[in-house]
Amino acid sequence: MLIVMKSDATEREIEDVLSIVKDLGFRAHPLPGATRTAIAITGNQGAVDPTHFENLPGVAEAIRVTKPYKLITLDLRPEKTVVRVGGDAAIGGEELALIAGPCAVESRAQAFAIAEAVRRSGARFFRGGAFKPRTSPYAFQGLGEEGLKILAEIREAYGLKIVTEALDDHGVDMVERYGDVIQIGARNMQNFSLLRRAGRSHLPILLKRGLSATLDEWLLAAEYVMAEGNYNVILCERGVRTFAQHTRNTLDLAAIPAVRRISHLPVVIDPSHGTGHNYMVAPLARAGVACGADGLIIEVHDQPERALSDGAQALTLEQYEQLVAEVRAIHEVIAPATVG
Ligand code: PEP
Numbered sequence: 001m002l003i004v005m006k007s008d009a010t011e012r013e014i015e016d017v018l019s020i021v022k023d024l025g026f027r028a029h030p031l032p033g034a035t036r037t038a039i040a041i042t043g044n045q046g047a048v049d050p051t052h053f054e055n056l057p058g059v060a061e062a063i064r065v066t067k068p069y070k071l072i073t074l075d076l077r078p079e080k081t082v083v084r085v086g087g088d089a090a091i092g093g094e095e096l097a098l099i100a101g102p103c104a105v106e107s108r109a110q111a112f113a114i115a116e117a118v119r120r121s122g123a124r125f126f127r128g129g130a131f132k133p134r135t136s137p138y139a140f141q142g143l144g145e146e147g148l149k150i151l152a153e154i155r156e157a158y159g160l161k162i163v164t165e166a167l168d169d170h171g172v173d174m175v176e177r178y179g180d181v182i183q184i185g186a187r188n189m190q191n192f193s194l195l196r197r198a199g200r201s202h203l204p205i206l207l208k209r210g211l212s213a214t215l216d217e218w219l220l221a222a223e224y225v226m227a228e229g230n231y232n233v234i235l236c237e238r239g240v241r242t243f244a245q246h247t248r249n250t251l252d253l254a255a256i257p258a259v260r261r262i263s264h265l266p267v268v269i270d271p272s273h274g275t276g277h278n279y280m281v282a283p284l285a286r287a288g289v290a291c292g293a294d295g296l297i298i299e300v301h302d303q304p305e306r307a308l309s310d311g312a313q314a315l316t317l318e319q320y321e322q323l324v325a326e327v328r329a330i331h332e333v334i335a336p337a338t339v340g
């Protein structure tokens with residue numbers, strides 16, 4: 001059930017609704033919006049009787065939810081969510097969010113060389129894995145805590161916000177200590193205990209779409225995080241597996257308008273994993289921004305030919321700088337049509 005409060009509802013009237021939800025043994029999720037507050041109820045097995053709420057002062061409407069999701073929906077929050085990261089960065093706002101860096105943190109020198117270029121480009125976010133989900137157990141698995149310490153140094157030196165993956169609950173604890181945004185990777189999109197742990201974090205979650213996840217499965221994964229009380233979720237389209245052999249994954253740019261029709265959550269595009277090839281990253285990044293993406297997450301390396309993971313899709317520092325100029329120009333042209 002969703003309870004939509006009147007636009008002039010008082011704090012007290014909102015509090016009264018919250019306390020009735022609690023007394024019924026359910027969980028209330030109040031989401032204040034630009035014009036009104038809506039309150040979603042979770043934890044109920046069957047339908048909630050709307051008569052508990054309909055006649056309360058300040059309540060405009062009590063709506064039965066027939067879809068499997070509640071918290072991600074535009075019914076709950078009609079305007080887009082802006083995920084704030086620290087005091088001075090955001091994803092989903094007017095500025096195109098640029099998240100760039102290596103697939104994996106390999107060494108201090110490598111990470112700093114790349115961070116220098118990322119900072120120079122004006123991007124606000126640095127990516128880099130310290131815990132890598134590799135297909136082979138013999139491939140480079142990341143530097144672990146040592147990698148996170150390097151990322152924390154980069155945050156300190158350049159003021160960049162750190163986006164980095166957690167593979168398990170312990171990883172979430174660690175990223176909470178050193179990072180700013182917790183990435184849940186494609187392979188873990190339906191790791192429900194990890195999603196629940198992410199939902200109890202105070203950090204925003206970048207939730208990648210699973211390798212073969214439908215839109216509903218992806219949105220329900222976001223719902224898992226939000227159901228625990230963490231409403232700062234950023235969806236990341238990174239391509240899905242298809243019959244195509246000319247790309248590593250098939251980047252589904254239609255996911256952007258498809259999500260927009262249902263959800264208030266911001267969407268970023270990963271053209272690196274979405275294509276797997278250096279020469280395809282820029283065209284698909286440009287297309288993603290043209291489709292209305294809130295941001296891009298891009299793999300960049302100072303020496304792609306020596307990268308310990310995903311070198312084939314890494315942009316050089318020069319290619320990355322060129323791309324930033326292009327996507328900024330595109331964003332400026334289409335932003336008025338997509339913001340709001
Ligand atoms: C990554 O961002 O480096 C990564 C492993 O991504 P994905 O989970 O999308 O494969």
Ligand code: MN
Pocket residue numbers: 103104273299309310
């Ligand atoms: Mn990668």
